[in-house]
Amino acid sequence: TTARIGLAGLGTMGSALALNIAEKGFPVAVWNRNTAHITEVIEEAGPLRDALVPSETLEELVAAIAPPRAIIIMVKAGAPVFETIEKLVPLLDEGDTLIDAGNADFNDTRATEKRLREKGIHFIGMGVSGGEDGARHGPSIMVGGDASAYEPIRDIIEAIAATYEGDPCAARLGPDGAGHFVKTVHNGIEYADMELIAEAYGLMRKGQGKSPAEIAEVFGRWNGGRLQSYLCEITEKVLSATDPETGKPAVDVIVDEAGQKGTGRWTLIEALKLGQSASTIEAAVAARSWSAMSGLRGEGSKVFGEADGPAPTLPEDDLGRALLAARILAYGQGFLLLKAASDEFGWDIDLARVAEIWRAGCIIRSSLLDDIAAAIRDGLPEGALHLAPAFREPLVNGAPALRQVVTQSVAAGLPATGFASALSYFDSMRQARGTADLIQGLRDFFGRHGFERVGAEGVHHGPWWD
Numbered sequence: 217t218t219a220r221i222g223l224a225g226l227g228t229m230g231s232a233l234a235l236n237i238a239e240k241g242f243p244v245a246v247w248n249r250n251t252a253h254i255t256e257v258i259e260e261a262g263p264l265r266d267a268l269v270p271s272e273t274l275e276e277l278v279a280a281i282a283p284p285r286a287i288i289i290m291v292k293a294g295a296p297v298f299e300t301i302e303k304l305v306p307l308l309d310e311g312d313t314l315i316d317a318g319n320a321d322f323n324d325t326r327a328t329e330k331r332l333r334e335k336g337i338h339f340i341g342m343g344v345s346g347g348e349d350g351a352r353h354g355p356s357i358m359v360g361g362d363a364s365a366y367e368p369i370r371d372i373i374e375a376i377a378a379t380y381e382g383d384p385c386a387a388r389l390g391p392d393g394a395g396h397f398v399k400t401v402h403n404g405i406e407y408a409d410m411e412l413i414a415e416a417y418g419l420m421r422k423g424q425g426k427s428p429a430e431i432a433e434v435f436g437r438w439n440g441g442r443l444q445s446y447l448c449e450i451t452e453k454v455l456s457a458t459d460p461e462t463g464k465p466a467v468d469v470i471v472d473e474a475g476q477k478g479t480g481r482w483t484l485i486e487a488l489k490l491g492q493s494a495s496t497i498e499a500a501v502a503a504r505s506w507s508a509m510s511g512l513r514g515e516g517s518k519v520f521g522e523a524d525g526p527a528p529t530l531p532e533d534d535l536g537r538a539l540l541a542a543r544i545l546a547y548g549q550g551f552l553l554l555k556a557a558s559d560e561f562g563w564d565i566d567l568a569r570v571a572e573i574w575r576a577g578c579i580i581r582s583s584l585l586d587d588i589a590a591a592i593r594d595g596l597p598e599g600a601l602h603l604a605p606a607f608r609e610p611l612v613n614g615a616p617a618l619r620q621v622v623t624q625s626v627a628a629g630l631p632a633t634g635f636a637s638a639l640s641y642f643d644s645m646r647q648a649r650g651t652a653d654l655i656q657g658l659r660d661f662f663g664r665h666g667f668e669r670v671g672a673e674g675v676h677h678g679p680w681w682d
């Protein structure tokens with residue numbers, strides 16, 4: 217068999233993608249550094265094994281693919297990816313394409329794309345979301361690279377992607393690093409969404425004394441309404457699970473230290489570089505970092521005691537409304553960041569398309585994304601999601617609830633970093649005149665930086681300089 221495409225790296229995600237490609241009828245050449253694992257994957261592939269072409273070396277992999285070749289690299293992000301690229305490049309011909317399908321830093325993707333372009337080799341940075349199950353049965357796929365490199369493999373990518381009402385959740389979003397940037401922001405939003413969910417859980421658990429099973433039911437009800445999302449759905453599952461060893465709620469045997477591989481942090485770093493602030497995502501990254509300092513938290517609880525204020529009285533419906541409002545605000549920050557990056561790098565990203573391909577397959581898939589896609593297609597006032605007519609009602613109704621979540625959490629002594637960030641963003645973005653007049657006055661006072669004067673042209677200084 218001559219393979220249509222190659223795949224290097226048969227880890228969890230790589231082998232799931234390979235089987236997905238094979239299942240859609242495309243012969244795929246597969247390589248793995250540990251060659252014994254190639255045999256295992258093929259043996260476990262059942263009837264799909266006929267569409268898998270095992271390759272023990274990278275030379276064999278390259279030789280097995282019909283030119284112009286396309287090879288997906290699905291090895292650990294960072295050095296292993298760079299090494300695989302270095303080994304493959306000398307084996308390729310001009311016009312061949314390498315595809316990095318991991319969670320890469322888009323700055324690396326841009327640099328590699330430029331370097332390989334000089335050698336006549338295409339480089340695609342492809343964000344893949346949906347975990348192992350997504351990779352196997354239909355992920356959301358965010359492609360960045362030359363259209364001329366994407367066109368020949370587009371049929372494969374669209375065939376393996378999830379679909380939303382028949383529309384494949386895969387798209388080329390722009391050149392070079394655009395796909396990996398969008399995937400990074402997807403993950404940043406994923407962090408924010410999970411943090412808000414965790415804070416809602418914390419408020420009910422610690423503040424209101426509800427059991428994990430009771431909270432699971434709340435998430436189940438929310439998932440049946442406007443908060444419908446994969447993350448709420450799996451929150452219900454995680455909270456209702458029992459640890460077989462102890463009989464305790466599964467969540468109670470998990471150490472409360474959150475891991476993070478970098479994409480959330482990258483979202484913030486890039487936001488700051490672009491002169492933006494994705495504060496709800498920042499809150500989520502901060503909360504994960506603080507969670508990891510469990511020793512420090514333990515000491516803090518000894519010295520200062522845990523929460524001791526009045527218990528939050530917020531009813532479930534209000535908490536749900538607050539969660540929806542905060543979610544809209546967090547997603548809005550993500551989309552503003554995408555717009556800023558698209559402008560800065562000249563990517564011309566179709567933001568509605570981004571929302572559309574996030575409607576299925578990816579971790580943040582939800583009914584909200586369908587509304588977001590429609591709102592962006594209708595044109596966002598000032599590019600801001602929270603100003604879209606479609607979100608007027610949930611924000612007008614949700615803001616008082618969000619305020620209650622924050623004030624009651626503060627009163628109770630419970631952290632609500634994500635909710636508070638979302639609320640402060642909302643309150644800041646509805647002040648026609650804020651407090652930066654004083655900042656500008658101070659800057660002018662100590663450094664003669666000058667300011668714009670109301671109703672006048674040019675740079676002005678304050679009377680303190682007269």
Ligand code: 6PG
Pocket residue numbers: 319344345346347403406475476477478479480578579
């Ligand atoms: C996805 C996920 C996936 C993953 C990341 C983020 O879209 O399928 O975002 O890419 O879970 O590795 O994980 P961390 O929480 O470890 O940073």
